[in-house]
Amino acid sequence: MLGLILRRLVQMALIMVVASFILFVIFDTPAFKKKIAIAELGGFAVSALSEEDYQNWLEQKGLNVPFFQRYANWIGNITTGDFGKSFEKNTAVGPLLLDRLKNTGILAFWVFALMIPISLVLGVLAGMKEGSAQDRTISFISVFTTSIPEIATAIILTVIFALGLGWLPAKSAMTQGFDWRQLVLPVLTLVTYDFGYVARMTRASMAEVMTSQYIRTAVLKGIPYRQVIMKHALRNALIAPFTVIVLQLNWLLSGVVVVEVFFQYDGFGKLLLEAALFGDVYVVQAATLVAVIVAVLSQIISDIGYTLLNPRIRFS
Amino acid sequence: MSTAVATAAPPRTPLLQRLSQPRPLILLLLLMWLPLMAQVMAGNYLGPLRNIIMLPGIPAAVILYVLAFRAWRESWVATLGLTLVFFWILVALSAPFLPLLDPNKPIAPFTLPFTEKRDVFFWLGTDLKGRDMLARTLWGCQRVLVWGVTATAVAYVVGTLFGLLAGYLSGWWDEIISFVANVFLSFPVMVLFIVILNYLGPSGFNIVIAVTFASAPAIMRIVRGLTLDIKTRDYVFAAQTRGESPLYIMLVELLPNARGPIIVDACLRLGYTTVAITTLTFLGLGLQPPDPDWGLMIKEAAKTAMLFKFSYMLIIPALSVSSLILGFNLMADGLREMSLRD
Secondary structure: OHHHHHHHHHHHHHHHHHHHHHHHHHHOOHHHHHHHHHHHHOHHHHHHOOHHHHHHHHHHHOOOOOHHHHHHHHHHHHHOOOOOEOOOOOOEHHHHHHHHHHHHHHHHHHHHHHHHHHHHHHHHHHHHOOOOHHHHHHHHHHHHHHHOOHHHHHHHHHHHHHHHOOOOOOOOOOOOOOOOHHHHHHHHHHHHHHHHHHHHHHHHHHHHHHOOHHHHHHHHOOOOHHHHHHHHHHHHHOHHHHHHHHHHHHHHHHHHHHHHHHHOOOOHHHHHHHHHHHOOHHHHHHHHHHHHHHHHHHHHHHHHHHHHHOOOOOOO | OHHHHHHOOOOOOOHHHHHOOHHHHHHHHHHHHHHHHHHHHHHHHHOOHHHHOOOOHHHHHHHHHHHHHHHOOOOHHHHHHHHHHHHHHHHHHHHHHOOOOOOOOOOOOOOOOOEEEOOEEEOOOEOOOOOEHHHHHHHHHHHHHHHHHHHHHHHHHHHHHHHHHHHHHOHHHHHHHHHHHHHHHOOOHHHHHHHHHHHHOOOHHHHHHHHHHHHHHHHHHHHHHHHHHHOOOHHHHHHHHHOOOHHHHHHHHHHHHOHHHHHHHHHHHHHHHHHHHHHHHHHOOOOOOOOOOHHHHHHHHHHHOOOHHHOHHHHHHHHHHHHHHHHHHHHHHHHHHHHHHO
16 A cells, blocks of 8 residues: 555656746746747847847856756755746746635635535436436536536626626626635636536446446345435445545636636636736746646545545556 | 349438448538638638638538437437537628628727617627628627637647557657656646747747647547557457558557547547637637637737726626537537446
8 A cells, every 4th residue: 555655656747847847948948938038128138139148148147057957956956945036027936826726715615515525426326226217317417517618608607796786796806805606707717617527427436336246236135225326326426536536626726717717816826827928938837836746645645545535446 | 942032122311321330420520621711711812712712611511510410319418518609600601692791891989889879780899990890790709710620620639649669669669758747737728828828939830839739648548548448459359460550559549439438538638629719819829810819809809898898798698608518518518427337
């Protein structure tokens, strides 16, 4: 068991190193260096610079040191918490990113708090009686809601609840401090898009368990149906959805971009997109790295959790 | 006796059944697809030809729809999805011949749906620049369809190739390919899109590259799993004993027998890619103006149409893209259901 966890961790560490290396290869190209120059000096100044002046500027910034040395420096700086400085916002990247991650964390917490119970209950209800009207209705609803992209869900919810009924604010910029009413529409959008997928996974797992021998035995023994479901079926049926739910963290980091941009919520996704469009290289680097770390960590947790929950599984 | 058999007319197979053979199907698909692709990717170089080449595509699409409907009629979910998808394909092919206004010509800004202005009746109103929403919506499906399908197809070719290599050759090939795939899979998809498109610059072709990087690793995993399963079958051993080359075995023995799950996954992935393209265009990293596109319509209206009265500018493209994606997903769902039944 410990060996397995250790091997996963080593594998994940290797993935992190390679991923950061690939990112650095992209960020080390001349085109990207020019972007840094333009962000720092302005477009006019860069086009007016002679080749020699440009080289001097690179040297002054420490951008023309050999590739591997820069990579080592970059990693070294990150481990001491120095992510560089944002050109657009003129602040250190570290605290800025931390602040935005906190906002996205609040969003993610409410998404999971709503999505997990809804999808598990619906999935179990559908998988309990495979092929019944109840199953078909829930399955169709979950295909339907997952088919509407986040951007369309965001639009429809905004038009109904903000523009039409006027119950909720249309934008979530939170300019006057934290306001839970501004959080409702972004959370609802993400939950609507995501619950169907988890519900379908739960349904498949539940349906499989319900056809197994021990459930049939329990039913034939005369145990009340309710008790068969609660005591025998659920325990085994909820193992597979657990991994799916943890992996949704990875998906959330993608989905959150468009929702945060649409609702103007100051989170991680909006920061990353704005930085990418502005050419704010250090922010893009740091944000991407954080996203990969979160994704990799969620994979480790789901792997290890799956092994712990399911004693029958042993990776050889 | 033998002459009698030879002279007897062979039983005539119905036309529709003869068309359902692989070769006519591929021909029909090409006939439908190539004009659309030419129109979207190289429309400016075709001149007056660009609309005429669409003509043979329309009957081809209708025949394909009838054939697919016949084959999948046992699943109403699949046929509903098929109908949605082919509705948009037909609209994309016939857009030049429909009596529509110029989608790029400003006429009367902020005209509400079902109203008449300047002697023109606007079914769906006009957008903030005064361009007809109906024309923009119908023309807009061309770009989404063509780039979505092209990107998915390229990702599939790359992913299947590496999946076959990893699954069939095993050993070091498998280790290396799987590791590289794991590296790409550890990026959240949208983050990968933003980094790649930020580096390459926004355009349709670069979306194809970005989608390939994001989807091919997942496709590779699926194909690798299928290959590992099929590899142990007797007909593969037979081919190996005959002395066939690994390439022949991979493409002729393994790939056709893995097609079922691949087709279902392809339908799902077409939906994902359509979402990605629309979202990326909305974020300003995808297709560029002025040609109409659903993501672009949302992006342009998102700043100005924040009043209930003008919300049709957002709702119409949002519903259009949802219906197309719903079509792909229902098709995938129905096909999976049918494959499980057999």
